Amino acid sequence: MVWVGVWTFPLFDPLATATTATAAALLILFELLYVYTAAAGFDGVGTPRMRAALFAAVAALGVTLAAVYGDHWLVLMLFVATCGMAVFAGEERPVTAIWVCLATLAAIVAVGAARHVSWWTIGATLVSSVLASALVGAVRQMSRLVRELHRTREALAEAAVAEERLRFSRDLHDLLGHTLSVIVVKAEAVRRLSERDPAAAAAQAADIEQVGRRALVEIREAVTGYRETGLTAELARARGALIAAGITADVLRTADPLPDTADRLLAWVVREATTNVVRHSRAGRCEIAVSTTPDAVTLRVTDDGPFAAATTPPAGNGLRGLAERLRTTGGTLHTAPRPGGGFTLEARLPL
Incomplete structure (x- = not known):
């Protein structure tokens, strides 16, 4: 988190010099509890009740430190507000996060006034808390939506x-x-x-x-x-399967009519490649291109899934079977991650 540097501000508070060791220990405890609770909120670790209990501990410790030491320690309330967003903004009823944020803002005013903190500091803390809470809440909602999209895509693939x-x-x-x-x-x-x-x-x-x-x-x-569905029919079926799984499908064919053997083999390749994209790639877009030269036909299937360029996923039985089929006719099968992310499968057959 980009604003964690402000955690060091309370230690420079002159009011805390008499109890520096205790203040530092309590600040470290608050930091660790905050990081664990915020991470648990984003990752959905534990039950909602457990995450709420963790937030309650963070809030209680933050309010106590701000009330005891005042001045620069008021900034801890910013982290209480963002922690509430991390825990509650992704729940089924995110209105709880709004109430938590409002309660935190009220606590900032109350603690600041009780400790005679300058109104400029109180106002700055209020504005920072609102902006940081809005940012964390937006990210929390986006992460929840991304998980829902992944679950929906898997459900669509299974349904297909x-x-x-x-x-x-x-x-x-x-x-x-x-x-x-x-x-x-x-x-x-x-x-x-x-x-x-x-x-x-x-x-x-x-x-x-x-x-x-x-x-x-x-x-x-x-x-x-x-x-042994022909290549044309298999391309149409692949496009339908990709769209049903929520993947944008681009099918490009510039190849002339192919001999029966090549047509059937490439249909097998399209079926296996499409199945892998739907089940394993988590891609948002897939392109299938078929092109010919005077002496060969090339089928290329590319997707934008999250494969890293430095890692090559192990070939499954389907891909090994395809490679063996292609070799019997003098063809080749090449699979590799793409430099910019994603995966490429390329089959080449002599004509």
Whole structure:
């Protein structure tokens, strides 16, 4: 905190020279208690009742020191006001912080008048307390809103994954429900006819075999449709997933139509990269760009997440699997943090 230097002012008060050691010890105790309480307020450490109790201790010690020593010690009330904002401004009912600030201002006037502190000092302390409290309250509210945005983004990402799972399960149900019902009915017929009419039972068994083979073909087609979606469809799906997660999506494609193998592989890359951005990046913007040269196609996915340039996150199973797929066709996969913050994934395939 930029104004902590004023903590040393009370020690220069001539009225405290007779009890310098005691005054210094009490001032250090106040400083430590203030720092811990303000940090607990910002980080949400402990229960609201515990944080309120800590603030009460800070306020009691600050008012006591100002009332006993007066003069420069009145500046401690500034820290009482900012501590109240740090503790209460981020709660569900931040009006408590306003009442705490007003009570602190009243205490400044009362203590200053009782100790015969100059009105210029009292006025300066009042103005400083109001400005510092407003600053801390604004920062406290911003930190609360940022945490809420992060929680909302995570919830949206989980909802997008759940929606995709629901869609897949619904399609499988529609695809297999009728087929499995037919198989069950015919299996019951086989069981009933197996002893008295073997020929009819064999016919029913042949029908079961035919229905089962047809179901396998339909399942393969359905799974292929999910696993081998073309690049164009996957780009559209990625854009929708990013937007649903609260991430601004920029999709740029300047590539010509690609061969089937390259198209399917890059669709896999887009899916895995988008999943990582939604789940792990905490980014606000993501750009997906596809471009071609006469001999290669390049897919680049960049985000502005909080990865530091000096740290490289470990590659997960998904990225390792993508790198192996690309290597089988002569392609490469490169991942690295961006110098200005964020993360870049680049896949390159020969044409």
